[in-house]
Amino acid sequence: MPLDPILFMGGSGAIGQHTARALRAVHPDVPLLIGGRDLARAQQAAEQIGGALGVAIDPKADDLGLGDRQISAVVVFYMDHALAGLRYAQTQGVPHLSISSGIFEIAPEIATYMHRPDAAPIVLGYEWMVGATTVSTLHIAKAFARVHDITVNALVDEQDSGGPTVAADFEHLSKMLPAALTRRDGAYIWREGDDARVSFRAVDGTRMEANGFSSIDVVGLAAATGAPNVQFNLASGVSSTRRQGRPKSTEIIIELAGEDLQGQPLRTRHAVVHPAGAALLTGLSVAMLLERLLGLDGQPPTPPGLYFPYQLLDACAFLKRLEQEGGQLSALQV
Known part of the structure; x- marks a missing residue:
């Protein structure tokens, strides 16, 4: 069954683009949405990545301005203080991975998870190099x-x-x-x-x-x-x-x-x-987490829950890719 696009919020930056390349190196047909507030920049990044579509993100909208578009996962490459990406992922029932918050900023995400623990897998991707x-x-x-x-x-x-x-x-x-x-x-x-x-x-x-x-x-x-x-x-x-x-x-x-x-x-x-x-190493980690979350590695997709990256990444597979x-x-x- 074809995979719905993965939404990269802030994916036009260096880490987002390295993540896309690392993911595409193993799964060349995975569709991507490169989302940002600046539509022109998102479209330019999507064109550079290839096989991707640039879209405008409205963090104040419940649907992020995406309407009824179907996605398979949400990755946030910047500090999403409003938790717009997380709420959207829970509504859609798809995995959420954010990489930029500090250790002192995880309480809002944990509280959001605790109120809907069965909605989707959430990864606290704040470990060094994810x-x-x-x-x-x-x-x-x-x-x-x-x-x-x-x-x-x-x-x-x-x-x-x-x-x-x-x-x-x-x-x-x-x-x-x-x-x-x-x-x-x-x-x-x-x-x-x-x-x-x-x-x-x-x-x-x-x-x-x-x-x-x-x-x-x-x-x-x-x-x-x-x-x-x-x-x-x-x-x-x-x-x-x-x-x-x-x-x-x-x-x-x-x-x-x-x-x-x-x-x-x-x-x-x-x-x-x-x-x-650092950006390429981070991108590799994010790409492999997406593979595990979505079952692209041949195993069943990750069930709803709250995870550290090390709980999902297989050490032998990671070190081999490294x-x-x-x-x-x-x-x-x-």
Whole structure:
């Protein structure tokens, strides 16, 4: 049966276009609606993507201005403070995935879900790179019987802006929440000031100055592993590949400590690297989530519920696709 179009709200930006390419690479016939307030820009992006249609979005209208048009899913690539996309997805009974809200802004979405829990699957896609970090971390954690400490250090190349929408979202997050949600000794705390300033070694060993960041990865990884100590830190600078004279990349350094399956102390250090930057890695994650939500991967579509990305993404399949794109999850020296 032909699939109804997937609605990309704000899909004319870099991440939306990379998502479309990643999805089309495996499913070339999936129809797309590129929605935005600026119809001309949406149409231009749709033409560049190919096989897509640009449409005007009216967030104040119950039907988003789409009338009786049928869709199969809604993806929101910007901060939808009015939850227009979520309400529309619930009305249509189709999956909803939003990637831009902060950890402090999920209450409205959770409340909306709680009042209609059987309407549609809703994905809180606010993990770093929309699941690339948590999926990789939980894959590594399989070597542990017990995880005590999880430290995630993300390095974004200073040339990897991601476009104006991403920049505006980060500015909003920085203003609203300067402290960093962290789990320490089993309790959730807020790191700020000197307590939030850290340093870590990039893939090439260069010491990077970083600050704590309130990523929802912290609560997801703590819940999934039971680790009493979980923190996320973010640095901006020159990525390891660019220091080597190559194009920019995005790096995620994952450090775990605990006990192995035999009860012996174990420490690991890995890196997730995508050679083309943050937008392409994010687009890959969003594309694979859509495949899982809609059953394009050959499995039944995802039933209604509230999900983290790592609960839907298969680690082996994700890492295989990452490698096909030139990225990798690799072990580093502890």
